[in-house]
Amino acid sequence: MLYREAGQFKASYEADQQIFPILQDRVGVLLLIGFFALVVPLFADQYWLKAILIPVLIFSLAAIGLNILTGYAGQLSLGSAAFMAVGAFGAYNFMLRIDGMPFLVAILLGGLCAAAVGVVFGLPSLRIKGFYLAVATLAAQFFIVWALVKIEWFSNYSSSGVITAQEIEILGFAFDGPVSKYLLTLFVVVVMALLAKNMVRSTTGRMWMAVRDMDVAAEVIGIRLMRTKLTAFAVSSFYCGVAGALYAYTYIGTVEPEGFNLDLSFKILFMIIIGGVGSIMGSFLGAAFIVLLPIALDVFVPMFLGDLVSSSFVSNLQLIVFGGLIVFFLIVEPHGLARLWQIGKEKLRLWPFPH
């Protein structure tokens, strides 16, 4: 009842080709964006903006990047964090070395650097598949971080190999407060997420999915494997790269290559597994789950148990609960949180007369 599409006729090609063909989806997404862009900045304090919302948005973008590669094109990757690092260091160097470089252009160029590196490390995917490909991308993870530490030019010869993000200024407006940084992050993430949503239902996206489902069959019907796989690597790395640049500029400020280690890659992989492989919305849900749950545990576990047990026990208990919840979710809903929303949507469609 609430989610009834009956009666929504499309009278033009434009109407038929919208990103969200169902009215309820369109309204829902607009309301959601409106809420986060207009209402949240009014009420959220610094802590929420700086420590919760900005990282969730940035990791969502990185998760979308990995989801394009793993969820849509079926290529397993463990190098997402390294591609983020390329984006961050790329954007930093463009800002540093070219006078008057606009910020948005710099992060896009950083993303393009990541895309180029991604294509190079995507080449093995033409020959190897599955877990073996994961090992090849693992090489990317270690090589890129090593190279960023080793080649001092990347960090402008800083003695400890870290870079400090420059101030962000767009058209004379300085983005230095938490609200402005949050809005900037939100803007970039929303635009790129909509683009991704659009891309995965286009020819490119359908080719990716064909390759994912069976690459021999895809080749037989005339899809060029090399081009498809490499575009997936390029686009995925581009998204990760932009996320990395945002991570440096709107979130952390000063980053070291070691910050983008294998742990982070795994975390992004867990995000898409928990959120839903092959779903843009799942990337957001997964990122929120992986970022927020440990923080929530760290706040609430000591609150209830703080005086009874030692602080070491509390810290270890959080990890145990976190791991347990991940296992629980994977058993209850192996297709991720996005699938729960899909089920909910179907229920709403029939409500209140389920058959």
Add this chain to the structure above:
Amino acid sequence: MKLKKTVILGAAIAGLLGSSMAIAAEQFIGLPSYRVGPYAAGGSGIYGGWIDYMQMVNERDGGINGVKLTWEECETEYNNARGVECYERLKNKGETGNSVFQPLSTGITYSVLDKVAKDKIPLVTMGYGRTDAADGRVFPYVFPLITTYWSQATTMVKYIAGKEGGTDKLKGKKIALLYHDSAYGKESHAVLEKMAERYGYELTKLAVAHPGNEQQSQWLQIRQLRPDWVILWGWGVMNPTALKSAAKTGFSREKMVGVWWSGAEEDTVPAGSAAKGFTAAGYNVAGADYPVIKDIETNVYAKGKGNMEDKSRVGSVYYNRGVVHGLITVEAIRKAQEKFGKGKALTGEQVRWGFENLDMDEKRLAELGATGFLPPLKTSCLDHEGSGKVKYQQWDGSKWNVVTDWIDADRELVRGMIEESAAAYAKEKGITPRDCSKEM
């Protein structure tokens, strides 16, 4: 009647509580600790010692001039993003906000470096972090107190020179630097190279990839090179592995010198007998015989309020390092109270002044029961390092024994490099350095 009594009693209690709250000021200290993960041994020891010291000050003295210390832990897991979250979460807690942030992680330090100046919360990075932050003109809110990696590297060369019989004997000697291949390990390069030029020793740098449990090829190189000394710039599991590999290679542990992150019980005990004879630097020493540790035992552990689960770690290197954190933090707050009002809770900005005007000379250390426990310390607007001295301790197979007096760093050399690097940072970030003659 009964009800009336209860109401009166309740009101009386509420009044008491209310009034006592109004009287007793509390100074809040946020602790971004890590008790899980690969570095849990360091985190639990240091934060445990620190908490125990603050507990002791509360129990023995009733706080600092009557201001009770309160604290809250926030688990960072040694992860940068979690560290930033903890920083933001702890920032506004307590009466006057967080007084000081000490994350014990280079990564988290870098992540909050820009934020602390805006939020006016001092960032203390004892024995790690950004070395050039010792220039207080460019980094007013950052305090790499006591000593820095660069200072430490100069003391290592001094220590080796002492063993060889003078700096002139260093000429032609071969020193191998076995370092953790990360920003942390690379901190040593510039200084050791500069000193190599000056003293004429030959420096070979051998990188060990994280985490460092595989060092076969590096030790093969050492065997071929036959260096006179090996400097171990390690971290975590890399340290016991290096000691064991040295034993296998037949390289004398007496000729191995470690940094302060290589010189704890957690580094030597896993290596077993291979660690015997190994020497490492430390800006604090091991041992439970110091009056300050005795005070903690009688005022905290005897009352069952200790933070360490394993009480035998009291007096270990990491634990004592935590006590040093506590000592210095409390001293800074005490100093700041002298200027901004005794018995009051202070803001981060006021505590910052305390850190900048610390003066812990021998006399003060003796009063604190910490003579020889940590080096004398005097900070200023120019100098946020304050000491630069370390002691060397040798592992005898079961405990660390101090083998040198405080060795002073080559501060002239280090200071030049610090100012150069800080000036470059200031230029990049567009910071105008403070004029220290105007600071009070």
